[in-house]
Amino acid sequence: MERATRYSKKREAILNAIRATDIHPSAEWVYQTLKPTHPDLSLGTVYRNLSLFQQQGIIQSVGVVNGQERFDGVATPHSHFICRCCGAVMDLHRVKLDPALDRSIAEEYGLAVERHELTFYGSCQACMTKEQSKMPTKESICV
Amino acid sequence: MERATRYSKKREAILNAIRATDIHPSAEWVYQTLKPTHPDLSLGTVYRNLSLFQQQGIIQSVGVVNGQERFDGVATPHSHFICRCCGAVMDLHRVKLDPALDRSIAEEYGLAVERHELTFYGSCQACMTKEQSKMPTKESICV
DNA sequence: ATGACTGCAAAGACTTTGCATCTTT
DNA sequence: AAAGATGCAAAGTCTTTGCAGTCAT
Numbered sequence: 001m002e003r004a005t006r007y008s009k010k011r012e013a014i015l016n017a018i019r020a021t022d023i024h025p026s027a028e029w030v031y032q033t034l035k036p037t038h039p040d041l042s043l044g045t046v047y048r049n050l051s052l053f054q055q056q057g058i059i060q061s062v063g064v065v066n067g068q069e070r071f072d073g074v075a076t077p078h079s080h081f082i083c084r085c086c087g088a089v090m091d092l093h094r095v096k097l098d099p100a101l102d103r104s105i106a107e108e109y110g111l112a113v114e115r116h117e118l119t120f121y122g123s124c125q126a127c128m129t130k131e132q133s134k135m136p137t138k139e140s141i142c143v
Numbered sequence: 144m145e146r147a148t149r150y151s152k153k154r155e156a157i158l159n160a161i162r163a164t165d166i167h168p169s170a171e172w173v174y175q176t177l178k179p180t181h182p183d184l185s186l187g188t189v190y191r192n193l194s195l196f197q198q199q200g201i202i203q204s205v206g207v208v209n210g211q212e213r214f215d216g217v218a219t220p221h222s223h224f225i226c227r228c229c230g231a232v233m234d235l236h237r238v239k240l241d242p243a244l245d246r247s248i249a250e251e252y253g254l255a256v257e258r259h260e261l262t263f264y265g266s267c268q269a270c271m272t273k274e275q276s277k278m279p280t281k282e283s284i285c286v
Numbered sequence: 287a288t289g290a291c292t293g294c295a296a297a298g299a300c301t302t303t304g305c306a307t308c309t310t311t
Numbered sequence: 312a313a314a315g316a317t318g319c320a321a322a323g324t325c326t327t328t329g330c331a332g333t334c335a336t
Contacts, residue, residue, distance in 0.1 A: 004289075005290080006289085006290055006291070006334085006335050006336070007334095007335065008291060009334095010291080010292075042292065042293045043293095043326090044293070044294080044327075044328080047325095048292085048327090064207040064325095067301085067324065067325065068324090068325070069325085069326085081248070081252065081254055084257070092252065094251060095248065102265075105224070105235065105263055109235065111224055111266070111268065112265045112266040112271050113224070113264070113265040114264050114265040115263070116261060117260075117262045117263075118259060119259060119260045120248055120256050120259040121256070121259065121260070122245075122254055122255045122256040122257040123254070123255040124255075125254065128254075128255050146315085149310050149311070150309090150311090151309080151315085151316055152309095153316080169300095170300085171300085183318070184317090185317065185318045185319065186318095187317075187318070187319080188316075191302090207300095210325095211300070
């Protein structure tokens with residue numbers, strides 16, 4: 001029993017918003033971004049559609065950063081960098097993932113492996129310079 | 144200004160609990176596990192100490208699985224497998240991570256890379272067999 | 287018309303935090 | 312005694328959900 005999916009202006013706008021950016025937005029960001037053009041948009045609708053898109057496999061979750069789930073409009077496998085300072089998420093398209101790795105792990109461990117993810121953590125350039133010019137008064141938010 | 148850290152029976156118990164298991168527990172699991180032996184333990188204390196251990200670098204977060212943050216008592220880099228069906232997190236010690244990768248990414252993208260993580264997603268053995276023997280009445284929780 | 291989609295607001299789930307009290311040093 | 316650590320419960324965040332009204336087919 002597949003549930004039918006109808007057209008919806010809001011849904012289209014939400015998907016476009018995610019695809020139009022590379023910041024790997026949160027639900028809240030999508031909501032705030034669309035609010036000016038869609039004043040009657042509801043946050044619940046954003047969550048419901050993000051969830052739907054994920055099920056359809058047309059977007060993917062990058063994980064939870066600082067308490068908020070972040071999404072990627074590009075569903076094909078690629079690596080990410082996450083800044084522990086400002087929470088920025090960026091694509092590392094030049095880092096290739098080996099699709100064959102899934103199969104070899106599956107065989108080695110007896111698991112059903114669907115996909116894998118390679119994520120790097122550190123400080124982005126903006127936060128690096130920010131750190132240097134900062135006087136050491138308070139402890140930084142960066143770990 | 145470093146803040147001093149004193150000994151505490153609860154803290155010790157919490158760290159031991161994490162180190163004694165390989166299930167990559169959540170705060171709630173630690174709390175429930177220690178409750179019998181430490182009836183006056185508070186969930187807040189568990190959270191506070193997990194946070195402290197992370198800052199000290201003696202445990203690491205494996206990320207948020209089904210809404211709960213999961214921790215790893217082993218802080219040295221290694222790969223993980225996460226079951227999308229039951230949420231199980233397991234170590235893949237045989238999958239080696241290349242420490243040199245951090246530096247090469249740092250140079251290539253101009254970032255300060257501290258570490259990276261390789262995570263596989265799929266179904267664990269228990270969930271695989273569970274799926275097969277299940278009649279297709281209700282949709283499965285597994286995606 | 288029917289079934290999907292949405293807004294709204296309430297409810298849920300997880301985590302953080304303020305404050306008085308108890309511990310460690 | 313001083314500074315940490317904890318219990319308790321309230322508050323905070325983010326996300327999910329029930330329901331009545333709206334929209335697409």
